[in-house]
Amino acid sequence: MGQKRYTRQQAERLIVRLVNMFESPTHRDATVRKLLKDLLQGRFGDIALDDAVVGRFRSASDSHVRRWAESIRDALHAWVIAPGAGLVMPLDLATFHVPASGELVVQVSTEVAEALRLQLAFALRLVGRERLQQCDCGRLFVRIGKRQFCSERCQKRVYMRRFRVGLAGKE
Numbered sequence: 001m002g003q004k005r006y007t008r009q010q011a012e013r014l015i016v017r018l019v020n021m022f023e024s025p026t027h028r029d030a031t032v033r034k035l036l037k038d039l040l041q042g043r044f045g046d047i048a049l050d051d052a053v054v055g056r057f058r059s060a061s062d063s064h065v066r067r068w069a070e071s072i073r074d075a076l077h078a079w080v081i082a083p084g085a086g087l088v089m090p091l092d093l094a095t096f097h098v099p100a101s102g103e104l105v106v107q108v109s110t111e112v113a114e115a116l117r118l119q120l121a122f123a124l125r126l127v128g129r130e131r132l133q134q135c136d137c138g139r140l141f142v143r144i145g146k147r148q149f150c151s152e153r154c155q156k157r158v159y160m161r162r163f164r165v166g167l168a169g170k171e
């Protein structure tokens, strides 16, 4: 399959890079393509994508790739804003492969957009979906440690606002 199996830490790094890309106003087409390709080619659980899906991604135009990136960004925002809603996504084109020994693998051959959302869902599950959060400013970020904001700038801004109304340190 040629898919690289990700550890939790590696998946976290990829999710952080994806979220930073989506939430920054400027990013190059080459960056978008590279990160989506990494997501598509990663192995985050016992699920494998058909090689044809990756092939379709590789030969897609920049405008297709941008549209896929936007659809993933929208999916991320929807999950964070409505955390109880979960994710429902019909997949018609999956087959089970039960090997004589070793793990059960679900092999999926689907459209690139669906494949990307599926990969994202597995990557997020590996990282811990609750760690994807929305900052005070509306941007998404991955919570690492006790971090509560997308950036130091936001942390200072919110702290100063609390300070001005006399709430600093009182919470």
Ligand SMILES: [Zn+2]
Pocket: 135, 136, 137, 138, 139, 149, 150, 151, 154
């Ligand atoms: Zn922020």
